[in-house]
Structures are given as C-alpha cells and as structure tokens.
Amino acid sequence: MDAKERITTLTRLLNTYAYQYYVEDNPQISDFEYDQLYQELVTLEKQYPQYALDDSPTKRVADKVLDKFEKITHVVKMMSIDDVFSIGEVEKFVEDIRKINPNAIFNCELKIDGLSVSCIYENGLLKVASTRGNGTVGEIVTDNAKTIHAIPLKLTKPISIEARGEIFMPKKSLLKLNQERKEEGLDEFQNCRNAASGTIKSLDSKIVAKRNLDNFMYTLLDDKGVVTQDGALKELEELGFKVNKEGRVCHDVQEISDYIEYWRTHKDDLPYPIDGVVIKVNELNTYDEIGYTVKSPKWCIAFKYPAEEASSILRSITFQVGRTGVVTPVANFDTVYISGTDVSRATLHNEDFIKLRDIRVGDVIKVRKSGEIIPEVFAVDFSKRKADSKPFQMIEYCPVCGSKLVRNDGEADYFCLNPNCKARILNSLIHFASKPAMNIESLGDRLIENFYNLGFIKSIPDIYHLYEKRDELIKLEKLGEKSVDNILSSIDVSKSNNLDKVLFGLGIRNVGAKVATVLCENFDTIDKLKNATVEQLTAIPDIGLVIAESVVSYFKNEANLKMIEELRSSGVNMSYKKRNTVDGAFAHKIVVLTGNLKNYTREQASDIIISLGGSTSSSVSKKTDLVLAGEKAGSKLTKAQALGIKIISEEEFMEMIKAKEDVNE
Numbered sequence: 001m002d003a004k005e006r007i008t009t010l011t012r013l014l015n016t017y018a019y020q021y022y023v024e025d026n027p028q029i030s031d032f033e034y035d036q037l038y039q040e041l042v043t044l045e046k047q048y049p050q051y052a053l054d055d056s057p058t059k060r061v062a063d064k065v066l067d068k069f070e071k072i073t074h075v076v077k078m079m080s081i082d083d084v085f086s087i088g089e090v091e092k093f094v095e096d097i098r099k100i101n102p103n104a105i106f107n108c109e110l111k112i113d114g115l116s117v118s119c120i121y122e123n124g125l126l127k128v129a130s131t132r133g134n135g136t137v138g139e140i141v142t143d144n145a146k147t148i149h150a151i152p153l154k155l156t157k158p159i160s161i162e163a164r165g166e167i168f169m170p171k172k173s174l175l176k177l178n179q180e181r182k183e184e185g186l187d188e189f190q191n192c193r194n195a196a197s198g199t200i201k202s203l204d205s206k207i208v209a210k211r212n213l214d215n216f217m218y219t220l221l222d223d224k225g226v227v228t229q230d231g232a233l234k235e236l237e238e239l240g241f242k243v244n245k246e247g248r249v250c251h252d253v254q255e256i257s258d259y260i261e262y263w264r265t266h267k268d269d270l271p272y273p274i275d276g277v278v279i280k281v282n283e284l285n286t287y288d289e290i291g292y293t294v295k296s297p298k299w300c301i302a303f304k305y306p307a308e309e310a311s312s313i314l315r316s317i318t319f320q321v322g323r324t325g326v327v328t329p330v331a332n333f334d335t336v337y338i339s340g341t342d343v344s345r346a347t348l349h350n351e352d353f354i355k356l357r358d359i360r361v362g363d364v365i366k367v368r369k370s371g372e373i374i375p376e377v378f379a380v381d382f383s384k385r386k387a388d389s390k391p392f393q394m395i396e397y398c399p400v401c402g403s404k405l406v407r408n409d410g411e412a413d414y415f416c417l418n419p420n421c422k423a424r425i426l427n428s429l430i431h432f433a434s435k436p437a438m439n440i441e442s443l444g445d446r447l448i449e450n451f452y453n454l455g456f457i458k459s460i461p462d463i464y465h466l467y468e469k470r471d472e473l474i475k476l477e478k479l480g481e482k483s484v485d486n487i488l489s490s491i492d493v494s495k496s497n498n499l500d501k502v503l504f505g506l507g508i509r510n511v512g513a514k515v516a517t518v519l520c521e522n523f524d525t526i527d528k529l530k531n532a533t534v535e536q537l538t539a540i541p542d543i544g545l546v547i548a549e550s551v552v553s554y555f556k557n558e559a560n561l562k563m564i565e566e567l568r569s570s571g572v573n574m575s576y577k578k579r580n581t582v583d584g585a586f587a588h589k590i591v592v593l594t595g596n597l598k599n600y601t602r603e604q605a606s607d608i609i610i611s612l613g614g615s616t617s618s619s620v621s622k623k624t625d626l627v628l629a630g631e632k633a634g635s636k637l638t639k640a641q642a643l644g645i646k647i648i649s650e651e652e653f654m655e656m657i658k659a660k661e662d663v664n665e
C-alpha cells in the first residue's frame with residue numbers, strides 16, 4: 001500500500017474509532033491500539049505532508065499558542081433564552097403559543113450547564129467555532145473546539161451549515177481536574193460550567209485538549225430540508241454530531257411537566273451537568289410568526305431547577321492549620337443530604353467570609369453544593385437566630401501550637417508562623433511524601449503521623465534517617481519486617497528523584513508542581529536557584545513577582561538552607577535533568593512493564609522511561625520495543641517471548657539508566 005492510501009485509510013479508521021468512543025460511547029479498540037495507529041499516521045504525515053487530510057485527527061491540537069481571540073459577528077444572533085421557574089409559567093407559555101398555532105407541539109431537551117458554541121461548516125469542513133459572546137459578537141475559538149472529539153472536523157455530507165450547541169465538562173472530568181489542581185496548589189473550579197468556560201478561554205489548545213471537554217449540538221441552521229426541531233436533532237446526528245438522546249416531543253403541558261419532574265429527580269445520575277429543561281416549539285416554520293423579544297425568542301423557554309439546598313444548624317466552627325501555616329475556619333453542622341450525598345462540613349474560607357455573612361454558631365444556616373460538588377454555607381436564616389448568639393470572633397492563637405496568629409495587610413488569611421507547629425510539620429511531611437512531590441508510596445499520611453508521634457520523624461530530613469531506626473520500627477505493632485523494608489526502600493529510591501519533585505516537595509509558598517518544573521528548567525541546580533534574584537526570576541515568562549518573592553525569601557531563611565544541606569548530605573538529588581526526548585536511553589521506544597520490580601514502583605519506572613525519551617504501554621503487541629520483566633511476570637512475558645520482543649530484567653534496566661547517566665556526565 002502506498003503512503004497516500006495508508007494515510008487515507010488511517011484517517012478514516014481513526015475517525016471511526018474516535019466517533020465510536022466519544023459520540024456513541026461504545027469503544028471498539030483499546031486506547032493502546034488507537035495510539036499506535038495514531039502514531040503511525042503522525043509519522044506518515046510528517047514524511048508526506050501533502051497527503052494529510054483536512055479531517056485528520058492530528059489536526060485536533062494546534063501547534064501555536066494564540067495571543068488573543070479574534071472576534072466574529074454572528075450571522076444569526078445567538079440569543080439567550082428566558083428562564084421560568086414554575087409549571088404555571090410553562091402553562092402560560094403553551095397558551096400563548098397555541099393562540100398563534102393551535103396545533104403546536106413541543107420538543108423538550110435537557111439544558112446542559114456549559115457554554116454555547118457555534119460551529120460553521122463549509123462544504124462539510126469545520127471552518128469557524130465561536131463562543132456566544134454578547135450574542136451579536138463572539139470570540140473565535142476554533143483551535144480549542146477542534147480538540148473536542150465530539151465536534152466533527154468533517155461532516156458526513158459536503159454541505160454548508162451552522163450547528164449550535166453546548167460545550168461542557170463531564171462531572172468526572174471536573175473531579176479529576178480539581179484533584180490535579182489541588183495537588184498543584186491551584187484554586188479548584190467551583191462547578192462544571194466555570195471549568196468549561198475557563199478552559200475554552202485558554203489561548204493554548206494543548207491545555208484544552210487535556211481537559212476532556214465534550215459537546216452536544218441542538219440547533220441546525222441553513223439546512224432547508226429540516227422542518228421540525230426533533231428532525232433537526234436527527235439530522236445533526238446523521239451529520240456526525242453528538243446529540244443528547246434524552247430529548248422528547250411533548251404534546252401538552254402534562255407531558256412537559258412529567259418530563260420536567262422526571263429529570264428533577266434523575267438529573268444527579270447523569271454523567272454531565274444540567275440545570276433545567278429547554279422547551280421549544282417543534283415546528284421551525286412557525287418561529288418567525290411567533291417572533292422575538294429584544295433579547296430572546298418567544299418560541300422557546302428554559303425551565304430552571306433551583307440549586308439544591310438544605311437548612312441545618314451550625315454546631316461549631318473549628319480551625320485547620322495547613323502546611324504553610326494558613327488557618328482555615330470550617331463549619332460543622334448537622335448532617336444534611338444534598339445532591340446525592342451526606343454533608344456535615346464545609347470550609348468557611350476566612351474571617352472576612354464569615355463576617356460578611358454574619359455567620360454565628362447556633363444559627364440556622366443554608367447549605368448548598370455549588371456545581372453539585374463542593375458544599376458551601378451561603379446564607380443564614382436571621383429570623384431563627386437566638387437572642388443570645390454571639391458574633392464570630394477569629395481565634396488569636398494557633399489551635400495546635402498556641403502561637404500568636406498573624407494576618408498580613410492585604411491578605412484575608414491568618415497564619416501560624418511557628419515553624420515547629422505540629423500541624424504545619426505534619427502537613428509538610430505529608431506533602432513532601434505525596435505523589436506529585438517525592439512520591440514515597442509506602443509512607444502514607446497515617447504512618448507519617450504515627451512516626452511523628454513516636455519521635456521517629458520530626459522533620460523532612462529525618463525521613464532519610466529512618467533506616468537507622470529499622471530495628472525499632474520492626475518491633476512496632478502491625479509493621480512487620482517486610483513492610484518496614486518496603487518503606488525504607490521507597491524512601492531510598494526517592495533520593496534520585498528529579499529536582500522539580502524535591503522543589504515542589506519543600507512546599508515553598510506559591511510554588512506548585514508546574515512552577516517547580518519551570519524553575520528547574522531555568523536553574524538546573526538548587527545552588528543556582530538559591531542565589532537567583534527577583535529580577536532573574538521575573539524574567540522567566542511564567543514567573544510573576546509574587547512567586548519570585550516567595551522563592552527568594554524561602555532561600556534567605558537559614559533553617560530552610562540547613563534543611564536542604566541535610567537532605568543533600570543524605571544523598572537526595574539536588575540537580576535537574578532535563579527530560580530528554582531525543583537521545584535518552586529509551587528514545588522512541590515503547591516499553592511494557594510486567595511483574596514486580598524490587599527497586600521501583602511501576603510509576604517510578606515509567607517516569608524514568610518517559611524522562612529518557614520512551615513511552616510505556618499496558619499491553620504487548622508487535623509495536624512493543626522492550627518488555628521490562630520483574631518477578632512473577634505472567635502472560636505479557638509469554639506473549640513478548642512469542643512475538644520475539646526484546647526482554648530486559650530489572651538489573652539490565654538499571655544498567656541502561658546508568659550507562660546513559662555516565663555518558664551525560
């Protein structure tokens with residue numbers, strides 16, 4: 001088969017697989033097989049760019065980062081929809097429509113809680129995607145929309161149309177994204193809608209591609225053959241769009257009301273966020289006659305579900321001390337059931353948050369889940385306030401160590417400044433060992449707290465002296481020789497972590513995982529970074545003044561410098577190896593890991609492989625270059641042997657890493 005033919009076949013195959021996966025939710029091949037075909041296409045297109053097709057899946061992520069979004073004037077205004085909140089208002093809407101068209105029927109659709117998008121196709125190819133903006137002028141986000149697999153790059157017919165719908169973030173994607181942001185010390189998104197709109201406004205489509213946005217289309221413009229809304233949905237589906245399957249044609253108010261009530265109780269079970277039901281007249285040719293107000297069509301309304309909330313009694317406000325010393329007030333209230341879960345605690349953020357709302361212990365409070373994810377106290381029922389209730393008073397002393405708390409000018413938070421505060425130390429130790437930092441897997445939160453209480457680990461450097469206590473540890477209850485050795489070996493392995501992991505682990509204020517990597521890319525040893533000035537730091541694109549000042553002040557502190565020296569003398573790596581993708585020991589190699597390794601966790605081994613230019617996969621196939629086989633390797637090893645793939649032992653793996661290090665030094 002020649003290259004042109006193969007490129008065509010691969011494009012068609014990959015687009016079919018992606019459609020089955022993203023639109024039909026019915027994957028037909030493994031992610032691994034997909035990736036292999038995708039890589040083959042990337043390679044061929046690099047060699048023969050003239051044969052690359054317009055709808056090639058490789059065009060979903062743009063190479064360039066935009067400076068700003070261009071604007072577009074919508075040919076047909078993207079109007080907003082009037083909200084109603086009661087069945088009475090729905091009745092009135094139906095009556096009004098029936099005055100103009102006595103036989104009108106209605107199409108009810110779920111109101112997806114994301115942001116509206118318009119996609120313009122010319123001769124079947126996606127040309128422009130834009131946001132609603134102010135309804136008249138929107139922003140062009142074509143590169144970002146292309147990363148969303150549910151939006152076809154090419155329609156099944158070569159026609160020119162505009163499709164409109166909603167870009168949204170599935171609930172699962174939000175949880176995953178927030179987890180990552182939490183680990184990086186970034187603010188979490190309040191709900192799916194904010195996350196979706198924050199994401200689509202990113203100027204770098206690579207970021208958008210990672211966030212797993214999704215899309216449902218519901219409006220089809222310029223298609224003369226379509227006469228009803230339910231027909232439009234069918235046509236959109238046939239053109240290759242993802243269409244929400246829950247839409248129903250309803251003939252009267254009773255059917256509409258049943259639809260609304262059904263989804264009121266079932267909406268929390270959906271994998272995507274909805275905040276209501278959109279009711280549209282089904283006959284498209286009556287729209288002009290029914291008409292428009294200045295800002296919305298009269299042939300359509302949105303029934304909005306109220307945000308679920310519950311009343312409870314605030315029993316106490318307690319305080320948590322984080323590793324940076326920040327003191328966070330937490331509301332503890334009688335358990336209430338909201339949006340599918342029991343809730344009895346919610347953060348109150350800081351003193352200002354509480355005082356602004358005049359929240360007091362003993363109050364009847366209103367609690368809701370913003371975006372049905374994070375619980376919040378949003379109001380107080382003042383009519384039920386007890387006469388003897390007292391206004392909230394921020395604590396003056398750390399609840400853990402008793403030292404005086406400090407609130408700096410311009411900041412909302414109080415801090416415990418005592419570096420020896422137990423809460424601060426414990427949380428810093430937990431952070432240091434955590435997965436995104438040093439990834440000392442067998443040293444979990446509980447164990448750290450136990451070791452701290454027993455006096456084995458009082459500071460970060462103590463972690464690397466734990467081996468001296470091996471005999472004592474083995475005698476501890478519930479900790480046999482084997483688990484102690486596991487802990488000690490995972491601590492030992494962490495010494496060779498790259499510098500960005502160490503730097504993030506140190507817990508410098510405002511230095512999240514990403515910032516740590518950026519700093520290491522620019523200062524490849526801790527000694528260079530230690531001497532960096534604010535001017536040098538702010539000269540780096542992603543580093544602002546706040547981060548720069550944090551870094552400089554961290555390295556001015558004698559105690560911090562002493563800690564770093566202690567870590568260094570214990571053998572912790574203090575220099576940065578750039579991730580070498582070109583000539584690493586595993587450059588361009590696909591490696592499969594199987595069996596148990598003695599000196600590495602799977603994750604560590606795979607990090608090393610990736611850092612040395614390779615990639616890892618979970619299953620063995622003809623494309624596999626190497627199999628790293630540990631003890632008790634099973635079927636993957638057998639398969640690799642059958643396929644004649646090169647197999648290496650853990651010892652050989654260590655040799656390969658070492659050989660490369662020798663060359664580099």
Ligand SMILES: [Zn+2]
Binds near residue numbers: 416422
């Ligand atoms: Zn304290």
